Amino acid sequence: MALALTSSISLTGLIGNLIGVEVDISDGLPGYILLGLPDAALNESKERVRAALVNSGESWPNKKVTVSLSPAWLPKSGSAFDLPIAITLLMAQGQIPKDEPGRCIYLGELSLDGQVREVRGVLPAVLAAKKNGFTKAVVPFKNFAEAKCVSGIEVIAIQSLRDALNYLRHGEVPDPPELYLATDSDYFLDLCDVAGQVGARRALEIAAIGGHHLLLIGPPGTGKTMLAERIPSILPPLSDESILEVTAIHSIAGTLLDRELLSKLPPFVSPHHTTTAPAMIGGGVHAIRPGATSLAHQGVLFIDEAPECARGVLDSLRQPLESGSVTISRSVGSVTYPARFMLVLAANPCPCGRFSGRGRSCTCTQVAIRRYLQRLSGPLLDRIDIRVFVDSPSRIEMASDELGESSTTVRNRVISARATADERFKDCDWKLNSQIPPSQLRKRFRAEKSGMNFLHTELDSERLSARGFHKVLRISWSIADSNGNTIPSRGDVETAFRLREGMELLS
Ligand SMILES: Nc1ncnc2c1ncn2[C@@H]1O[C@H](COP(=O)(O)OP(=O)(O)OP(=O)(O)O)[C@@H](O)[C@H]1O
Ligand SMILES: [Mg+2]
Ligand SMILES: [Zn+2]
Known part of the structure; x- marks a missing residue:
């Protein structure tokens, strides 16, 4: 035999x-x-x-x-x-x-x-x-x-x-190839390149602290793409466990070449707006491969020109946003990939792009503006926590030879704020402020009394929905962590409210 x-x-x-x-x-x-x-x-x-x-x-x-x-x-x-x-x-x-x-x-x-x-x-x-x-x-x-x-x-x-x-x-062992592993200083984009944009920078920092989803909206050429691309540089480095998980996903997708092996840098994935739903969430006929949402696991999924995306593609993001994973079923079986990412969308405010609320040179009608942003609206927009209007930097800001804060400085603040949150959540089964479940927000994680009063007033006057209420509370925890407050103050809550409602156009 x-x-x-x-x-x-x-x-x-x-x-x-x-x-x-x-x-x-x-x-x-x-x-x-x-x-x-x-x-x-x-x-x-x-x-x-x-x-x-x-x-x-x-x-x-x-x-x-x-x-x-x-x-x-x-x-x-x-x-x-x-x-x-x-x-x-x-x-x-x-x-x-x-x-x-x-x-x-x-x-x-x-x-x-x-x-x-x-x-x-x-x-x-x-x-x-x-x-x-x-x-x-x-x-x-x-x-x-x-x-x-x-x-x-x-x-x-x-x-x-x-x-x-x-x-x-x-027993002859062939010579292995030379190993090249990533060093820490690999990312070449730095926040100090961005002139002005104080508000947007602050929003980015808060979003990085709590892992909140972000919408950047503004006229062309104001630095939306620039800002988004620099988010990985202000996120805390990946833990050893996450590094392996992220590298494993990229190994299956065959995209390891795009990433340094064992890089501590959170991934940044930006599918083009013409992308398809299978490319976004994963798919394939024989072997089911991870899509952009899984490639962005533990990092940033950036969709530039989001209103240009096909509706179905944006809607396909709902499952991963909710569960932190995607399950794809085919005749060969079903496969689940992790997909917990920070979603960052960028959009022009109107079809011509020049609308800024100050009525400069935009030629679009009110109806056209509404319709344009409505492409984003609905279930997806509801899940966005922070909305920022990115306007052109002023002449003074652009002319100044003083550089803005570097990514390292901001990242150190993010790391220390996250350490505070880690301490608070040490007996919970979530890690980030954006993940606090609603029931816990009402019980254990309330803001200061006057802050809660402020939110209740906004609720009563219907300027805030129930979902918005929870989101604002979560953001205010991130702001409190950033400001070194043990509990969100009224000021923190008000700032959170402004970040959430940032873009009245959309409400
Ligand atoms: N705040 C800024 N500081 C420094 N440079 C800037 C700033 N904003 C824009 N720029 C310059 O303009 C270029 C385009 O910026 P970016 O691609 O980020 O704009 P955008 O807002 O994404 O535009 P679009 O809506 O057309 O995509 C940048 O490469 C940079 O050279
Ligand atoms: Mg852009
Ligand atoms: Zn316009």
């Missing part, structure tokens, strides 16, 4: 499932059967494995080959099983020593000439291997760096099937 077994990993979302790769070679009509719900790419593995083996100087058995990927009920996709299949086949033929079970996982796509190509999702796969007690991972050379992010497991980077065989036969 010629039988061998190795291990690999298949991913469902971020979750890695241990896969047994079993090969049986028996007498009978020569042929190749692949069992275990393979998708199209996986089904084609036979031809790749055969050519790679032959072109690496190994033999292809002229017998009946049965490959079984277990558990059998789990749909499997992609090309990462090429390498384990090829290796198990050689083990079954007795060409290389058999594996000690539970020790090593193999991942990699084979090219016809026997080179090993990179695959997606290596980081979460290696993470899962480690959790399952494995001590070694054989991965493609180009995936070495991300696999190396997982500590406590030996990673062997191979460029070709030959490399893998030399390692398994003679």
Whole structure:
């Protein structure tokens, strides 16, 4: 009986499932059967494995080959099983020593000439291997760096099937590529580039403290995009746990090249306004890939020119905004990716863009202005906490050679304000002011009495909705943290109210 077994990993979302790769070679009509719900790419593995083996100087058995990927009920996709299949086949033929079970996982796509190509999702796969007690991972050379992010497991980077065989036969470990890991000072955009915009800067800081969603609205060329792009530079660095999670999502999406490996910088993702709903929340036919909302997990999702977005695309943001995750269902199964991000929208106030409330050169009619912003309105706009009007900086501000505050200064303030919030929420299951549940806002997290009175008056006069009431309270906690108040004062609440209602046009 010629039988061998190795291990690999298949991913469902971020979750890695241990896969047994079993090969049986028996007498009978020569042929190749692949069992275990393979998708199209996986089904084609036979031809790749055969050519790679032959072109690496190994033999292809002229017998009946049965490959079984277990558990059998789990749909499997992609090309990462090429390498384990090829290796198990050689083990079954007795060409290389058999594996000690539970020790090593193999991942990699084979090219016809026997080179090993990179695959997606290596980081979460290696993470899962480690959790399952494995001590070694054989991965493609180009995936070495991300696999190396997982500590406590030996990673062997191979460029070709030959490399893998030399390692398994003679214990020759090929030279790994040089590692380049991110340093802290990587982000090149700094808030000090933005002239003036005192109000908007303050709003950005408050939003960063509490993780509040933000709408920047104003005429073209006033610095909305500039401001939004600088938000990651004032957010606290990611925790070690978050770094792995964010890197894992980007590993599955195949966008690791856009990000420094193990960067502490929160991601910044800005899909174009012509983007589609699947690109926004994730999708795909065979493998379900994360979309922009998941790529922005733990960071910023920025949608420039938001009113130009198709309605369905903006509406698709509602589920992640509510639950912090997206679940995508396809015939191959359903997958959940984390998606907790700070949403930042930018918009011109009207179709011509020049409306500023001071009636300068805007040529749009009142109706056109209303209709333009109504494209944003409804459920999405309700979820935006802070609205800021970004007007042109004045001549004096632009001419001044004095730079504004740097990102580092602002970020240090954000970090210390968040530390206050962390202390307050240490026995709660949320971390940010924007996440305080409504029931807790009424019970434990009220503002100072006069502040509450102010809010009740605004409620009575219908200048504030019930949802707005909660939002203003949450923002006032962020302002209190920023001002060093242990409880939001009346002044904090009033500032929060102005930030929330910032744009009367929309109410
Ligand atoms: N406050 C500012 N300080 C310094 N430069 C600015 C400022 N506002 C705008 N600029 C300059 O104008 C350019 C355009 O700014 P930005 O792209 O941020 O504008 P915008 O508000 O996003 O415009 P649009 O509505 O057309 O997208 C910037 O690259 C910068 O050179
Ligand atoms: Mg812009
Ligand atoms: Zn106009």
